[in-house]
Amino acid sequence: MPPNRRASQADIAEKLGVSVSTVSRALANEIGISDGVRREVQRVARSLGYRSKHGPASVAGDRRALALVPLGSATSGLSGFYFGIVEGMQAQAAAAGVQLEVRLVKEAAVTLDLITKQVAQTDAGGLLLAGIDAWSDLAAWSQQAGIPVVLVNGSDPDMRVSSVSPANYYGAFMATQRLLDAGHRRILHYTHRYRPTIRQRQRGFETAISRTPGAVGTMVNTDERQTGELLRDLLAGKYDVTAAFIWNDIAAVEMLDGIYAPESPLPRSFSIIGFDDLPIAGMATPRLSTVHVDREAIGRAAINLLVQHLEGETAVQQLEIGVSMLIGETVSTLA
Incomplete structure (x- = not known):
């Protein structure tokens, strides 16, 4: 098909080896067409960028989407994070005319078959x-099924599928720079080794440290030390640091009582910053300094990006939602 010509029902019929009438009825979701044929027609229609005179929404199934959310994250301490994302997706789906179904799944059970x-x-x-x-x-x-996939709060370094995530690199750079600006030069970063999004936070930390003369960064991974173990190490003086940037608010809040207890051996100027601005960060005493993530904006952007793909956009996109520094009560300026 010439690159500048719009796809027609005849193009779809030719590609599938069916009649134009079959294509027309499948796109109109009429009775008498099997589910398998209808899905194949709609898949090819999307892959060719087909538009009817009534607009892209007239292709049946194009405005129906499924969101899978890990059960553990939705019911654990991260629930506030994913509830906000789901709320954003639901609101934007309603505004865009997308029929969205949200299902919780066990992380360990997420296979292609599922x-x-x-x-x-x-x-x-x-x-x-x-x-x-x-x-x-x-x-x-x-790609084969013609079902676009969008990662929400994720990223694909190999650029195979589109994604929406917070600006993890810049957020981590911002948090580390906040500690550096407060005079800290020996900073620990507690991180998680596996997800691409968290590795971006590691890069942001390392970049901020490398740009500051005299600054030394110490990296500790969750597979090396659990949160409680890391806290005991800090209290025992194992790490020669005056501040810590923690990969998420849950771990940071778990450490606050020990760090700021009256009997803590750490100096009162010891500083800690989290990431995500979960509800527990605002309830913590002292109020945790953290990186604010607009979770609803992530959800809205994910729906908008999926709609683009449903309407024929084939380019893989990686969108980042801006973050901001929330100044709490856990960063002290060194004399």
């Missing part, structure tokens, strides 16, 4: 994966 079954059950034309990273088979299935 995903394809969930998509088939909901007859979804697009898929949102919250806190679930991409892998090669998933990307290949997405």
